[in-house]
Amino acid sequence: MKKFVMKERILKGAKALAMTGCLVLGSASVGLAQQTLKSVQEKGYLQCGVNTGLAGFAAPDSNGKWVGLDVDMCRAVAAAIFGDSEKVRYTPLSAQQRFTALQSGEIDMLTRNTTYTLQRDTALGLNFAPTNYYDGQGFMVNKSLGVSSAKELEGAAVCVQPGTTTELNLADYFRASNMKYKPVVIENKDELTNAFFAGRCDVYTTDASGLAAERSKAKNPADYMILPEIISKEPLGPAVRHGDDNWLDIVSWSVRAMINAEEFGITAANVDSMMDTTNPKIKRLLGVTPGMGKNLGLDEKWAYNIIKMVGNYGESYERNVGMGSALKLARGLNELWTKGGIMYAPPIR
Secondary structure (H helix, E strand, O other), X not given: OHHHHHHHHHHXXXXXXXXXXXXXXXXXXXXXXXXXXXXHHHHOOEEEEEEOOEOOOEEEOOOOOEEOHHHHHHHHHHHHHHOOOOOEEEEEEXXXXXXXXXXXXXXXXXXXXXXXXXXXXXXXXXXXXXXXXXXXXXXXXXXXXXXXXXXXXXXXXXXXXXXXXXXXXXXXXXXHOOOOEEEEEOOOHHXXXXXXXXXXXXXXXXXXXXXXXXXXXXXXXXXXXXXXXXXXXXXEOOEEEOOOHHHHHHHHHXXXXXHHHHHHOOOOOOHHHHOOOOOHXXXXXHOOOXXXXXXXXXXXXXXXXXXXXXXXXXXXXXXXXXXXXXXOOOOHHHOEHHHOOOEXXXXXX
């Protein structure tokens, strides 16, 4: 017990030092952020921070091309700015590297399965664009463990990444459930996953979507089960630095354009024919009626380019994480608000 208390004190001290550093970086980042669009246009590409490799969200395919739901967010912003969704360079980042990379100006936007929280929105100097995936933290176990509920995990060794909301939620859950656990903390995600499959820990915890992605890498995915408990709210979405409202607008409305496009039934395949519509809402979205692009400092076809080159939100979801993908994740909360979900975007007008 004494060793645990000492470890906790050391961790608290380390976190305090890290927060001090983040506050300094946060102040400096305001100056960096003020002309992000101009900087991106001048260098001719968008620098996007992504996961080091998470199937369905951000990972290189067999040809080395980055693909995934988060990657599509980067491509959408590039399409809006340049009319070319391929003008993106990707920076793979660990959970602990991601915020410093954004604050320091190493990347222009962060799209790395990052949960929107009060602390990150304020103390870390981040602004969050709309959520592109509503998730929640869960637990995965080998079926041979013989448990069917997280309430049966007393004394379990749990694999978890440091510097994440996952680590904090894990501690909260076990404390609230009056259970003890043994954390197996490994920063590198691939090493963490390998440790779980090798039996170094009994349980793997992260966002439920991440568990599905990691399970797909197992030699026999059917040997593993995701327990029914979801212990947190994890609204995941792109983040940018404080201090540049125009850049936040561009990233935010790029996400919203994809959601609105799905609601209107506009796809990559039919967007050209939709240009002849009489629907005033669609005409504004596609730039037939001018003004929306000007408001963002972009070409009037900014949203048309996103839809043509990346697709609407539903198309991106389906090919990356939906039933047409290896993850086969049901839409759930990520369904449109008109179909029982909570995916909702303000009007473009």
